[in-house]
Amino acid sequence: MTYVFQFGIVFDRFPELLEGALLTIRLAAMALVLGLIVAVTCAYLRMSGPKPLRVLVGAYVEGIRNTPFLVQLYIIFFSLPGMGIRMDANQAALVGMVINFGAYATEIVRAGVQSVPAGQIEVGLALGLKRLQIYRFIVLFPAIKAVFPALASQFILLLLGSSVVSAISANELTAIANTLQSTTFRAFEVYIVVTLMYLAIAVAFRGLFAALYWCVFVRGRER
Amino acid sequence: MRLFGLNDFLFILSATRWTILLSLLAFALGGLLGAVIAVLRISRFSAVRLAAASYVQLFQGTPLLMQLFLIYYGLSLFGLRLDAWTAVTIAYTIYAAAFLGDIWRGCIQAIPKEQWEASRALALGYAHQLFLVIMPQAVRIAIPPTVGFLVQLVKATAVASIIGFVELTRAGQLMTNATFQPMIVYPIVAVLYLSLCWPLSVWAQHLEKRFRVENVMGRRK
Numbered sequence: 001m002t003y004v005f006q007f008g009i010v011f012d013r014f015p016e017l018l019e020g021a022l023l024t025i026r027l028a029a030m031a032l033v034l035g036l037i038v039a040v041t042c043a044y045l046r047m048s049g050p051k052p053l054r055v056l057v058g059a060y061v062e063g064i065r066n067t068p069f070l071v072q073l074y075i076i077f078f079s080l081p082g083m084g085i086r087m088d089a090n091q092a093a094l095v096g097m098v099i100n101f102g103a104y105a106t107e108i109v110r111a112g113v114q115s116v117p118a119g120q121i122e123v124g125l126a127l128g129l130k131r132l133q134i135y136r137f138i139v140l141f142p143a144i145k146a147v148f149p150a151l152a153s154q155f156i157l158l159l160l161g162s163s164v165v166s167a168i169s170a171n172e173l174t175a176i177a178n179t180l181q182s183t184t185f186r187a188f189e190v191y192i193v194v195t196l197m198y199l200a201i202a203v204a205f206r207g208l209f210a211a212l213y214w215c216v217f218v219r220g221r222e223r
Numbered sequence: 224m225r226l227f228g229l230n231d232f233l234f235i236l237s238a239t240r241w242t243i244l245l246s247l248l249a250f251a252l253g254g255l256l257g258a259v260i261a262v263l264r265i266s267r268f269s270a271v272r273l274a275a276a277s278y279v280q281l282f283q284g285t286p287l288l289m290q291l292f293l294i295y296y297g298l299s300l301f302g303l304r305l306d307a308w309t310a311v312t313i314a315y316t317i318y319a320a321a322f323l324g325d326i327w328r329g330c331i332q333a334i335p336k337e338q339w340e341a342s343r344a345l346a347l348g349y350a351h352q353l354f355l356v357i358m359p360q361a362v363r364i365a366i367p368p369t370v371g372f373l374v375q376l377v378k379a380t381a382v383a384s385i386i387g388f389v390e391l392t393r394a395g396q397l398m399t400n401a402t403f404q405p406m407i408v409y410p411i412v413a414v415l416y417l418s419l420c421w422p423l424s425v426w427a428q429h430l431e432k433r434f435r436v437e438n439v440m441g442r443r444k
Contacts, residue, residue, distance in 0.1 A: 003300050066374065066420035067413045068381030071392055075409045078399065082406035156284075163286035167385050174288060187296035195289040202284045 009184045010193050020176030021197055027090070027172060028159045028205075031097035035158075036151075038102030043109040044135055057106070064103035070164050072096050077168040093165035093172070101158045108150045112143035145217045152209040156202050163198070173197065227402045232411065238394030239415055245390060246377045248312055253319025253376075260324025262353070265331055275324070282321035287382050290314050295386050311383045318379065322372055330365040331357060367434055370427040374420045381416070391415055 010017075046057040064072065076099075077092040087095065116139050124134035144151070166175035177194040181187045263275035282290065294317075295310045305313075334357050342356040384393035395412035399405045 003302075062421065062424070063413075063417065066378075066424055067416045068378040068392065070381040070384065071395070071409060071413050071416060074392075074395070074405070075413060078405035079409045160284070160286040163288040164382055164385065166288075174286070177292075181296070188293070188300050191289055191292045191297060195285045195293065198286050198289060199281070199284045 005189060006186060007189050007193070009186050010180070010189045013180055013184075016176050016180065017173065017194065017197065020171065020173035021201065023090070023170075024159070024162055024172040024174075025201060027094055027097060027165070027170075028155070028162055030094055031101050031158060031162075032155055034094075034098045035101035035105055038098060039105030039109045040140065042102065042106040043113060044132075046106065046110060047113065048131055048135070061103045061106050064100055065107070069096065069100050069161050070167060072100060073165060073168050089165075089168050089170040090172075092168055093162070093170035096165065097158060097162060100161075101154065104154050104158075105151060108147045108154060109143060111150075112145075112147035113139055115146045116142050148209075148213050148217065152206070152213075155209075156205060159202060159205060160198060225402050227398070227404045227407045231398050231402060231408075235391065235394045235398055235408070235411060235415065238389060238391050239419070241388075241390040242377065242380050242392075242416075243419070245311060245315060245380045245383065245388075246373070249315030249319045249380070250373060250376060252312065252316040254323055256316060256320035257323030257327060260320055261327035261331060264324065264328040267349075279321050279325050282317060283325065287314075287318055287379055288385060290318060291382065291386055307386070307388050311386070311388050315376070315380065315383070319372075319376055322375070323369065326368050326372060327361070327365055330361045330368070333364055334360050364434070367427050367431040370423060370430060374423045374427065377420055377423070378416065 042057045042060070045053050046061070047054075049057070073092065073096045076096050077087075077089065080086075113135075120138055120142075121134055124138045129137070162172065163174040165172060166178060169175065173194060177190050181190045184190065260275050260278060263271050264279070266272050266275070291311070291314045294314045295305070295307075298305055298310070338356055338360065339352060342352045347356065380390055381392040383390060384396065387393070389397070391412055395408050399408045402408065
């Protein structure tokens with residue numbers, strides 16, 4: 001073996017990588033919030049909405065869950081402009097991530113809602129609450145609690161999967177790594193460092209979710 | 224400019240076989256490695272358990288694209304000249320093993336402890352306990368989530384197009400470059416993936432439902 005590792009070059013350009021990592025985190029966090037809004041809405045529509053909407057949401061969920069994220073990105077970034085919908089790469093990446101995460105999270109939230117005992121819903125009906133009020137005030141909180149770990153791991157999958165948005169030239173962590181690789185020719189060093197950065201971000205988010213779960217669902221109940 | 228015609232469609236359609244082949248190859252090889260990982264994760268030695276758990280953590284905690292880059296570009300630096308097929312097969316085998324190993328460990332651990340104790344009482348050795356008593360029961364539980372993972376694996380093969388491996392997605396890209404009609408090409412690619420994955424998804428759901436029914440019936444006895 002004659003190859004000599006040179007990590008110095010990578011660390012000289014570390015600020016650029018950090019900037020890319022920041023965009024990755026920002027994209028993922030925004031997709032999480034917007035995707036959850038989509039999911040909570042779609043889960044409600046899929047269970048209690050009018051029939052055509054129920055079918056439509058079902059088609060959305062199954063369509064997204066059975067096609068690759070990369071192809072969804074290509075459709076958003078390359079196909080939609082033909083219909084007059086244009087956006088830059090970072091916007092397309094965010095839209096793709098929201099649509100993708102929203103579909104998976106819809107199924108997860110639905111499973112959570114179905115785990116809420118029927119008696120609780122009947123209590124809501126007995127109190128004269130409307131369907132939407134029951135969903136909002138009675139069902140949603142325990143439902144999210146029940147599926148919180150599943151949502152967290154789905155988010156980690158989204159975060160790691162977001163590295164493919166570099167393929168539509170969004171300039172997040174992987175894209176920066178590609179640029180660095182092509183200017184320094186230190187592929188192995190660059191990708192090892194970036195892989196470890198992804199690992200660190202994933203581990204940090206897992207810790208954050210564990211803390212969030214404790215704060216919202218464990219401590220909040222004691223008070 | 225060339226219009227998108229039947230030949231272009233046939234080109235994309237025929238590239239589907241590479242997607243299927245890569246998925247099957249990764250599933251078979253990844254399944255073998257994954258079975259080893261699953262068994263190592265329930266080992267009696269904590270060092271072995273830790274090593275297997277680290278493997279799963281490492282490959283589930285990093286992007287598949289990075290794993291591909293590292294294997295494809297990285298290993299060539301060490302004088303290992305890998306052709307695209309070898310590199311991609313290695314990467315997807317490692318990836319599938321991490322997920323399958325984790326799924327199957329869960330299935331093995333879902334078997335009640337009494338089964339271990341009972342077989343121990345019958346003086347079976349560890350290997351006999353594992354392969355004659357625990358595994359046959361665990362395999363039944365494992366089938367639905369394994370089929371579910373197969374869907375994930377088929378979709379994951381799309382990422383290989385980024386390093387230039389020609390499969391369904393890459394064929395779509397090539398045809399877009401030739402015909403400049405992404406509006407037609409990419410929806411076709413998506414529909415082809417859907418026709419691969421949708422039946423598998425439905426099958427997985429069906430298996431899961433059937434298993435749940437059997438489980439409830441079994442408990443009533």
